Amino acid sequence: MVEAALENPVSGPGRWNFLNTYTHFMDPKRRLTIPSEWREPFSKTPTLYVLPDFFERSLRLIPDADMDRRLEKIRQIPLSDRRGRDLVRELGRQSDKVQWDSQGRIRIKDELLNWAGLVDQVLLMGAYDTFELWDPKTWAQTNRAATVDQDKLREVAPVKTLRVDANEGWKTKEQALEMIEWLAKDGHIEFVEQPMPAATPVKDWVWLKARSPLPIFADESYHLAKDVPQVAECFHGANVKLVKTGGVSGGFEALSAARKAGLKTMLGCMIESSILISAAAHLAELCDHLDVDGNILISNDPYLGVTSSKGILSFAQAPEKFGLRVSPR
Numbered sequence: 557m558v559e560a561a562l563e564n565p566v567s568g569p570g571r572w573n574f575l576n577t578y579t580h581f582m583d584p585k586r587r588l589t590i591p592s593e594w595r596e597p598f599s600k601t602p603t604l605y606v607l608p609d610f611f612e613r614s615l616r617l618i619p620d621a622d623m624d625r626r627l628e629k630i631r632q633i634p635l636s637d638r639r640g641r642d643l644v645r646e647l648g649r650q651s652d653k654v655q656w657d658s659q660g661r662i663r664i665k666d667e668l669l670n671w672a673g674l675v676d677q678v679l680l681m682g683a684y685d686t687f688e689l690w691d692p693k694t695w696a697q698t699n700r701a702a703t704v705d706q707d708k709l710r711e712v713a714p715v716k717t718l719r720v721d722a723n724e725g726w727k728t729k730e731q732a733l734e735m736i737e738w739l740a741k742d743g744h745i746e747f748v749e750q751p752m753p754a755a756t757p758v759k760d761w762v763w764l765k766a767r768s769p770l771p772i773f774a775d776e777s778y779h780l781a782k783d784v785p786q787v788a789e790c791f792h793g794a795n796v797k798l799v800k801t802g803g804v805s806g807g808f809e810a811l812s813a814a815r816k817a818g819l820k821t822m823l824g825c826m827i828e829s830s831i832l833i834s835a836a837a838h839l840a841e842l843c844d845h846l847d848v849d850g851n852i853l854i855s856n857d858p859y860l861g862v863t864s865s866k867g868i869l870s871f872a873q874a875p876e877k878f879g880l881r882v883s884p885r
C-alpha cells in the first residue's frame with residue numbers, strides 16, 4: 557500500500573507535466589537548476605518533497621499538492637501493517653523539502669545527494685506528475701542490468717517465447733519506444749505490458765502505439781469494462797485481473813468489452829489462492845493469453861481447485877463439482 561501511495565497515483569492534479577530528460581550540472585554550492593519549462597506552469601513556487609527511491613539509487617521530487625494526496629493514502633495504512641509503517645518511518649526520516657529560488661535553483665541536503673551518488677552532472681527525468689534525479693552512470697548501469705539479464709536468459713533458452721512486463725517503468729514515450737525497439741530485435745518477444753505509467757497522457761500512448769514494433773498491453777491502465785474506449789485507442793491488448801474487476805462477473809465484462817473493441821486479451825493475476833485463480837480459469841476461453849499462476853507461487857494455499865501443468869489449466873482433479881469448483885484443502 558505504501559508503494560502504491562507513493563508510486564501509483566490514480567491521476568495527477570493535471571496542472572503540470574514534467575516531461576523529457578535534461579542534463580544539468582550542480583554549481584559549486586551543490587545547487588541544481590530546475591528546467592524553466594517545468595517551473596512555468598506553477599503560479600507560485602511550490603514546495604517539493606525530495607524522497608529517496610529505496611529500490612533504485614535515485615531521488616524523486618513531488619510537488620506539495622500531489623504529496624498531500626499521497627500522504628492521505630499513507631495515513632490509511634493500518635497499525636498492523638508493520639512493513640508499511642517501517643517504510644513510512646524510513647521515508648519520513650530521510651526525506652527533504654525544498655523550494656526553488658528566484659533563479660530556479662534548489663539545494664537538496666547532502667545526505668540525499670550523497671545517497672543517490674549525485675556529484676556534478678545530474679539527469680533530471682520527467683515522470684509526468686513527479687520527476688527523478690539520477691547520476692548518469694547509475695542510470696546507464698540500471699539500463700544495462702536489463703540487457704545482461706536478457707543475455708543470461710538467452711544462454712539457457714535461446715528461442716523461448718517471452719512476454720515483457722515493464723510495469724510502468726519507462727518514463728517517456730521516447731524511452732519506451734527505444735526499449736521496445738531493442739526488445740523487438742530479440743525476435744521471440746510476444747508483447748510488452750504497460751510500458752509507461754497509467755497517468756501518461758493519451759496522446760503519448762497513441763504516439764507509442766503507432767510506432768511500437770511489438771504489441772503493447774494495458775495492465776495498470778485497464779481496470780473495468782468502462783475503460784475500454786480509451787484503452788482501445790492507446791493499446792493493442794488488455795490484461796484483465798479479477799482483483800482489479802472485483803470478481804468474476806466484472807472480469808467477464810472487462811474481457812467481453814475488450815474483445816468487442818478488437819483488443820487482444822490476457823487474463824492475469826496477483827499472488828492469490830486457488831479461489832480467485834479458479835474463478836479466473838472459468839474465463840480462460842475469452843483470452844488470447846493466460847497468466848494465472850498465483851496459486852502455484854505460494855506454499856500455503858488453503859484451497860483446492862483448478863490445477864496447472866505444462867501451461868494447461870484443468871478442473872479434472874477438482875473435488876468440488878459445482879460453482880467455482882473450489883473446496884478447502
Ligand SMILES: [Mg+2]
Pocket residue numbers: 721723749750775776
Ligand atoms: Mg502487469
